[in-house]
Amino acid sequence: MEINITKTNGTHEIFLSGRLDITWQEPLEKTVEEVFDENPKKVILNCEELTFISSAGLRVFMKAHKLSSTTGIELYIAKLNETTKKIFDITGYLSIFNLID
Amino acid sequence: MTRTYNISISNRIEETPRVTALIENEVFRAGFPQKDVYDILIAVDEILSNIVYYAYGEGGDGRIDVAFLIDDGKVELEFSDEGVEFDPLKKKDPDTSVPVDKREIGGLGIFLVKKLMNSVEYNRVGQKNKLRIIKLKTGE
Numbered sequence: 001m002e003i004n005i006t007k008t009n010g011t012h013e014i015f016l017s018g019r020l021d022i023t024w025q026e027p028l029e030k031t032v033e034e035v036f037d038e039n040p041k042k043v044i045l046n047c048e049e050l051t052f053i054s055s056a057g058l059r060v061f062m063k064a065h066k067l068s069s070t071t072g073i074e075l076y077i078a079k080l081n082e083t084t085k086k087i088f089d090i091t092g093y094l095s096i097f098n099l100i101d
Numbered sequence: 102m103t104r105t106y107n108i109s110i111s112n113r114i115e116e117t118p119r120v121t122a123l124i125e126n127e128v129f130r131a132g133f134p135q136k137d138v139y140d141i142l143i144a145v146d147e148i149l150s151n152i153v154y155y156a157y158g159e160g161g162d163g164r165i166d167v168a169f170l171i172d173d174g175k176v177e178l179e180f181s182d183e184g185v186e187f188d189p190l191k192k193k194d195p196d197t198s199v200p201v202d203k204r205e206i207g208g209l210g211i212f213l214v215k216k217l218m219n220s221v222e223y224n225r226v227g228q229k230n231k232l233r234i235i236k237l238k239t240g241e
Contacts, residue, residue, distance in 0.1 A: 021121070022114055022117060022149070023114055023117065052139045052143060054143045054210070055210040055213055056150060062202070065201075066202070069202075087143070091201070096200060096201050096202060
């Protein structure tokens, strides 16, 4: 997969593209931590190009959720597609995140 | 027509893409819809991660054998390891009515496998853990 980040006016957007499987759990977790460390107002995980996600990926999203709760930095998940949304839905993860289109 | 495949890897995360790449190519080539391919790849990722992290203890060397067959209507995969006896199906399903951040940790991966596959079966055979999963082709 690929991870790209844009930073504008206190909003840091992480663009995920490809497959978020076990091989990417650690690298992405590190990226998420770094982004929260920079203390933006808002973090967006953009999933438009994310083709699938396994529980390894869900754990990173959970990590981001916890970081958001402890720091007060807003967290949004953007543009989940049908495949990735299904995984969030089955596991009950859909309801805890702020989703945007 | 039925095709069968075997692939073995050592129990390291960086080895798992060899298995997923082979399965993806062959299942797609056999004409399964993309969503079935993704369901299978997610299940494979969950099962291989479990084996890598838990079967041989931390830092322990071991092997993972994956055998699979593809026919017109289904994909059957069997994962074998010689690690500690572990039946993932005994793990209680996460309570999805409890908010995610208040749930007990663990069990999410195998829960997904059960949800995405049509059948999941565990057997201890001699010194081996064998987990067999079946995915039926989704109708058009």
